[in-house]
Amino acid sequence: MRPADKPLAALPEIPRKRYFAIGEVSELCDVKPHVLRYWEQEFPQLKPVKRRGNRRYYQQDDVQMVRRIRSLLYEQGFTIGGARQRLKEMPRNGHDGVRSISTVVAVGKPRTIEVAMPARVQEIKNLRDELESLLRLFPE
Numbered sequence: 001m002r003p004a005d006k007p008l009a010a011l012p013e014i015p016r017k018r019y020f021a022i023g024e025v026s027e028l029c030d031v032k033p034h035v036l037r038y039w040e041q042e043f044p045q046l047k048p049v050k051r052r053g054n055r056r057y058y059q060q061d062d063v064q065m066v067r068r069i070r071s072l073l074y075e076q077g078f079t080i081g082g083a084r085q086r087l088k089e090m091p092r093n094g095h096d097g098v099r100s101i102s103t104v105v106a107v108g109k110p111r112t113i114e115v116a117m118p119a120r121v122q123e124i125k126n127l128r129d130e131l132e133s134l135l136r137l138f139p140e
Contacts, residue, residue, distance in 0.1 A: 019057040
C-alpha cells in the first residue's frame with residue numbers, strides 16, 4: 001500500500017480504442033496485472049470481456065472503473081469493502097439518472113420524454129440548444 005502523504009503520479013490519457021489488453025490497462029492505471037485480476041473478483045462492476053484462451057480485453061468503461069477503484073483505494077483510503085459499497089452508490093458510466101429532453105415525434109409536435117443520458121451528452125445537448133437559440137436571435 002502507498003503512504004497516504006505521498007501523492008500518486010498523474011495517469012496518462014486513455015486512448016480512443018475499443019479494447020485494451022490487461023498490460024495496457026496496467027500501464028494506463030498504474031496498477032499491476034495481478035491486482036487487476038484480483039479486483040475483478042472483488043468488484044462486480046469490473047467485468048472485462050474474455051476471449052480466446054481466457055484473455056481479458058477491457059473496454060473504455062472498464063478502464064475508467066479501474067481508475068475509480070484505484071482512486072477509492074489508493075487516494076481516498078477506502079478498504080476493499082468500503083470501495084465496493086461506494087461504487088454501488090455511484091452511477092456507472094457517468095449516468096446521473098433520468099433527464100428530460102425534448103424530441104419531435106412523427107406528427108411534428110415537440111414533447112418531453114424522460115431518458116437516461118450520460119452527463120457529457122446532456123452538456124452537449126444543452127450547448128447545442130443554447131447555440132440554436134442564439135441563431136434565432138440573429139437571423140441572417
